[in-house]
Amino acid sequence: xxxxxxxxxxxxxxxxxxxxxxxxxxxxxxxxxxxxxxxxxxxxxxxxxxxxxxxxxxxxxxxxxxxxxxxxxxxxxxxxxxxxxxxxxxxxxxxxxxxxxxxxxxxxxxxxxxxxxxxxxxxxxxxxxxxxxxxxxxxxxxxxxxxxxxxxxxxxxxxxxxxxxxxxxxxxxxxxxxxxxxxxxxxxxxxxxxxxxxxxxxxxxxxxxxxxxxxxxxxxxxxxxxxxxxxxxxxxxxxxxxxxxxxxxxxxxxxxxxxxxxxxxxxxxxxxxxxxxxxxxxxxxxxxxxxxxxxxxxxxxxxxxxxxxxxxxxxxxxxxxxxxx
Amino acid sequence: xxxxxxxxxxxxxxxxxxxxxxxxxxxxxxxxxxxxxxxxxxxxxxxxxxxxxxxxxxxxxxxxxxxxxxxxxxxxxxxxxxxxxxxxxxxxxxxxxxxxxxxxxxxxxxxxxxxxxxxxxxxxxxxxxxxxxxxxxxxxxxxxxxxxxxxxxxxxxxxxxxxxxxxxxxxxxxxxxxxxxxxxxxxxxxxxxxxxxxxxxxxxxxxxxxxxxxxxxxxxxxxxxxxxxxxxxxxxxxxxxxxxxxxxxxxxxxxxxxxxxxxxxxxxxxxxxxxxxxxxxxxxxxxxxxxxxxxxxxxxxxxxxxxxxxxxxxxxxxxxxxxxxxxxxxxxxxxxxxxxxxxxxxxxxxxxxxxxxxxxxxxxxxxxxxxxxxxxxxxxxxxxxxxxxxxxxxxxxxxxxxxxxxxxxxxxxxxxxxxxxxxxxxxxxxxxxxxxxxxxxxxxxxxxxxxxxxxxxxxxxxxxxxxxxxxxxxxxxxxxxxxxxxxxxxxxxxxxxxxxxxxxxxxxxxxxxxxxxxxxxxxxxxxxxxxxxxxxxxxxxxxxxxxxxxxxxxxxxxxxxxxxxxxxxxxxxxxxxxxxxxxxxxxxxxxxxxxxxxxxxxxxxxxxxxxxxxxxxxxxxxxxxxxxxxxxxxxxxxxxxxxxxxxxxxxxxxxxxxxxxxxx
Numbered sequence: 001x002x003x004x005x006x007x008x009x010x011x012x013x014x015x016x017x018x019x020x021x022x023x024x025x026x027x028x029x030x031x032x033x034x035x036x037x038x039x040x041x042x043x044x045x046x047x048x049x050x051x052x053x054x055x056x057x058x059x060x061x062x063x064x065x066x067x068x069x070x071x072x073x074x075x076x077x078x079x080x081x082x083x084x085x086x087x088x089x090x091x092x093x094x095x096x097x098x099x100x101x102x103x104x105x106x107x108x109x110x111x112x113x114x115x116x117x118x119x120x121x122x123x124x125x126x127x128x129x130x131x132x133x134x135x136x137x138x139x140x141x142x143x144x145x146x147x148x149x150x151x152x153x154x155x156x157x158x159x160x161x162x163x164x165x166x167x168x169x170x171x172x173x174x175x176x177x178x179x180x181x182x183x184x185x186x187x188x189x190x191x192x193x194x195x196x197x198x199x200x201x202x203x204x205x206x207x208x209x210x211x212x213x214x215x216x217x218x219x220x221x222x223x224x225x226x227x228x229x230x231x232x233x234x235x236x237x238x239x240x241x242x243x244x245x246x247x248x249x250x251x252x253x254x255x256x257x258x259x260x261x262x263x264x265x266x267x268x269x270x271x272x273x274x275x276x277x278x279x280x281x282x283x284x285x286x287x288x289x290x291x292x293x294x295x296x297x298x299x300x301x302x303x304x305x306x307x308x309x310x311x312x313x314x315x316x317x318x319x320x321x322x323x324x325x
Numbered sequence: 326x327x328x329x330x331x332x333x334x335x336x337x338x339x340x341x342x343x344x345x346x347x348x349x350x351x352x353x354x355x356x357x358x359x360x361x362x363x364x365x366x367x368x369x370x371x372x373x374x375x376x377x378x379x380x381x382x383x384x385x386x387x388x389x390x391x392x393x394x395x396x397x398x399x400x401x402x403x404x405x406x407x408x409x410x411x412x413x414x415x416x417x418x419x420x421x422x423x424x425x426x427x428x429x430x431x432x433x434x435x436x437x438x439x440x441x442x443x444x445x446x447x448x449x450x451x452x453x454x455x456x457x458x459x460x461x462x463x464x465x466x467x468x469x470x471x472x473x474x475x476x477x478x479x480x481x482x483x484x485x486x487x488x489x490x491x492x493x494x495x496x497x498x499x500x501x502x503x504x505x506x507x508x509x510x511x512x513x514x515x516x517x518x519x520x521x522x523x524x525x526x527x528x529x530x531x532x533x534x535x536x537x538x539x540x541x542x543x544x545x546x547x548x549x550x551x552x553x554x555x556x557x558x559x560x561x562x563x564x565x566x567x568x569x570x571x572x573x574x575x576x577x578x579x580x581x582x583x584x585x586x587x588x589x590x591x592x593x594x595x596x597x598x599x600x601x602x603x604x605x606x607x608x609x610x611x612x613x614x615x616x617x618x619x620x621x622x623x624x625x626x627x628x629x630x631x632x633x634x635x636x637x638x639x640x641x642x643x644x645x646x647x648x649x650x651x652x653x654x655x656x657x658x659x660x661x662x663x664x665x666x667x668x669x670x671x672x673x674x675x676x677x678x679x680x681x682x683x684x685x686x687x688x689x690x691x692x693x694x695x696x697x698x699x700x701x702x703x704x705x706x707x708x709x710x711x712x713x714x715x716x717x718x719x720x721x722x723x724x725x726x727x728x729x730x731x732x733x734x735x736x737x738x739x740x741x742x743x744x745x746x747x748x749x750x751x752x753x754x755x756x757x758x759x760x761x762x763x764x765x766x767x768x769x770x771x772x773x774x775x776x777x778x779x780x781x782x783x784x785x786x787x788x789x790x791x792x793x794x795x796x797x798x799x800x801x802x803x804x805x806x807x808x809x810x811x812x813x814x815x816x817x818x819x820x821x822x823x824x825x826x827x828x829x830x831x832x833x834x835x836x837x838x839x840x841x842x843x844x845x846x847x848x849x850x851x852x853x854x855x856x857x858x859x860x861x862x863x864x865x866x867x868x869x870x871x872x873x874x875x876x877x878x879x880x881x882x883x884x885x886x887x888x889x890x891x892x893x894x895x896x897x898x899x900x901x902x903x904x905x906x907x908x909x910x911x912x913x914x915x916x917x918x919x920x921x922x923x924x925x926x927x928x929x930x931x932x933x934x935x936x937x938x939x940x941x942x943x944x945x946x947x948x949x950x951x952x953x954x955x956x957x958x959x960x961x962x963x964x965x966x967x968x969x970x971x972x973x974x975x976x977x978x979x980x981x982x983x984x985x986x987x988x989x
Contacts, residue, residue, distance in 0.1 A: 069847075108795060123385075132805060210426065211421060211423060211427045212426065212427050212428055212429040214377075214419070214427065215419070215421060215427045215490060215493060215494075216381055216429065216440075217382055218380055218382060218413055218414065218419040218494070218503075219413065219414040219418060219420055219440070219441035219493055219496060220410055220411070220412075220413040220414025220415060220418075220441065220444040220445060220497055221441075221444050222406075222407070222408070222410045223406065223410075223659065224446075225440075225444070229440070229700065230429055230432075233431065234429065234430075234431050248637065251538065297780040308748065
């Protein structure tokens with residue numbers, strides 16, 4: 001109950017801040033609605049247009065109106081697309097989920113595998129190469145990596161398409177979609193993978209150094225049992241919770257990748273809406289992202305509580321001092 | 326006849342970036358079926374490394390440089406990991422020092438034991454496995470095995486966990502058990518129980534045991550034979566009786582002499598000067614020569630070979646050479662031989678008691694000793710959330726007189742530290758009053774009026790000097806900080822000069838002033854912590870387990886320092902400890918706490934010679950005596966918790982000696 005209230009409150013706070021800040025930034029929201037015609041408008045026409053979009057009221061009045069509508073499920077129209085903001089997002093959401101979701105799963109699986117491999121061969125040549133390579137690649141910005149990949153695979157070799165989610169007219173073609181996904185997906189995975197792999201490696205090694213591993217080995221378990229049944233099992237909860245927190249992080253990465261590849265997803269949409277002052281769309285996007293972030297960190301906490309038997313049983317002897325002077 | 330385990334000239338080194346650390350040097354020993362061998366020595370002497378190198382549990386930086394290990398007739402020196410896996414658990418197994426960390430926190434006890442059983446019998450059926458797990462839990466002395474099977478380590482206390490570790494170690498019916506300081510991390514009463522358990526299992530299963538410890542009392546209780554290790558070498562080996570009654574190596578003799586029981590009736594504890602050498606570059610010759618007052622010239626040059634004393638008793642010291650006959654006589658003539666004679670020291674203690682009584686009488690005749698601190702009916706509790714609370718301290722009353730050392734003993738969790746923190750105004754007690762020089766420190770108004778005095782006159786010293794000193798501050802900053810915070814002008818000109826003075830005061834060389842705490846040893850750090858407490862020129866010092874995390878020889882040095890501060894400079898101490906031998910040596914009066922209640926208090930002589938409360942009696946009988954003959958003859962009293970009544974009130978059974986008793 002307490003969590004739910006906190007959740008609602010943070011979303012409310014987020015909406016207030018985004019609402020005000022977006023209106024404080026310079027720029028003309030009418031451009032996104034009327035396009036080039038704005039420049040030829042007379043002052044009277046301008047005023048009429050602003051009134052029609054409800055932009056001439058003081059900001060707090062606008063906010064209350066927006067909030068009232070939003071609570072009734074109406075998030076306003078997108079100025080640019082001249083349809084419901086929710087509708088606009090729905091049409092693009094699928095693309096982003098495919099890119100981000102697949103990317104996330106791949107990052108999850110590969111980082112786990114790489115991490116285990118490195119921990120298993122700690123300080124061997126494979127471990128060293130992977131760690132060094134990871135450090136270098138982590139330093140490369142996503143957009144630069146994306147541009148290089150486009151240059152090589154799309155322009156030079158012409159193996160893969162350079163932009164979009166599908167070729168024109170081939171909307172339903174699955175293979176075409178996959179081909180379009182390869183480059184953006186690679187960028188998302190490659191740029192995030194190393195950090196998490198390194199984290200898995202270090203978490204496992206932390207467990208390997210623990211005292212209970214000595215007991216496990218001295219009772220005759222082989223390296224595989226010690227590694228998987230003890231170390232990995234104890235490292236996984238914290239890894240899961242870190243991955244849950246990192247969902248927004250990966251999503252942020254996909255936004256940038258979408259931009260570079262002109263991939264029609266939420267990322268491109270967010271960028272456009274912020275740039276062209278498409279207020280209603282921007283609000284909805286920010287709130288959706290905010291909900292995702294909060295849900296993910298709540299999930300992380302929940303995972304921790306569920307998996308750790310010390311927290312699960314609820315008899316943690318919290319030696320909290322009630323009466324501190 | 327070859328033994329179960331035979332080690333020949335084994336050398337183990339760690340190859341670190343700083344160089345080669347020779348942790349074990351040229352060690353040979355053998356272990357027969359069903360025998361208990363104790364490995365004794367200060368920390369850093371290679372005892373644990375020796376055990377772990379036999380089981381090949383050392384990190385990859387450690388290499389066996391030379392020598393052979395024969396286990397059950399086979400040479401296992403060059404065994405690979407895969408072959409070792411088959412031996413571990415079945416041929417030998419290990420119990421570790423800290424039961425709090427040696428069990429996997431995320432696995433139930435039953436699962437961890439079951440895993441150990443299954444690693445040797447792959448095709449064991451579910452029912453048989455379950456039965457075997459129950460049997461093992463019962464063997465480890467835990468009743469109601471079916472209940473324990475499902476519990477996780479965090480549900481259990483330290484002693485219970487150590488029993489579970491033992492159950493895990495015994496799962497494969499090992500023929501050799503390595504016990505690496507298995508009782509060091511436990512309370513005295515629990516320690517006695519676990520030692521008893523080891524003996525019982527040893528009797529039942531005839532498991533040969535190598536017992537690593539630095540506590541000679543534990544050795545006397547547990548071991549058939551004793552090997553003394555110093556700087557990676559075995560310097561003396563023999564039966565327990567031979568080592569205790571006729572130690573030949575100067576190091577063994579020094580170890581015996583540094584027991585508190587030996588110093589009973591003297592002003593200072595005997596301490597071995599210096600510290601064990603760093604094994605990065607071990608000194609040539611007899612490594613102990615550098616700390617031995619009576620060292621011979623030859624000791625510095627050539628390592629002594631093992632001399633035979635009897636067929637079972639060998640010692641590596643030049644004193645046993647034929648040519649050293651005259652010197653040997655000379656040294657024993659000085660009385661420096663260090664042969665432990667408890668009867669004799671008992672007499673001395675009697676003499677001292679008489680002396681002490683006289684002191685008290687003269688003091689009484691002059692003026693009654695002023696009461697510096699008075700705790701009246703102190704109660705405190707911790708909240709667990711959801712309206713639940715733990716009573717940490719209940720109705721505790723005692724007085725500390727000016728210039729005395731008051732010891733507070735009891736097992737962990739008995740509320741000793743809480744009392745100290747209430748006294749230091751870190752916690753505000755729920756009930757009761759604490760009077761310091763007649764000022765009620767718990768009353769906010771009185772506290773505020775006397776804040777300056779209360780904050781400078783009372784200082785606290787913590788247990789773990791590694792974490793109670795800021796790692797990022799230099800030593801002199803640490804010592805000077807209280808003055809800066811208290812806006813005191815340093816009496817000796819500058820803060821640095823003041824810090825230097827305090828360093829001299831606690832016996833530290835001023836060259837450490839510009840070092841960081843991590844560069845100092847544990848004993849030196851604790852001295853810095855004491856120096857920090859002394860800068861405010863306090864009258865009263867509360868020391869919360871100040872020696873518990875230190876090595877035995879360092880403990881003695883710190884205890885000597887406390888004694889010196891009390892006698893020469895008139896400080897008053899509240900000394901919290903669980904080492905009863907140290908308390909008996911150091912303190913004037915003692916209070917015994919059990920489950921938050923003060924069950925007994927009085928002068929050390931009274932409480933130790935006529936304990937009134939059953940818990941105190943159990944506590945005293947649990948102290949291992951460093952004398953194998955007497956130790957084996959006696960059976961430690963069993964700890965029957967239901968007998969320890971916590972009801973009733975303090976009754977004065979003799980002047981100044983209070984015991985918690987039911988009325989009537």
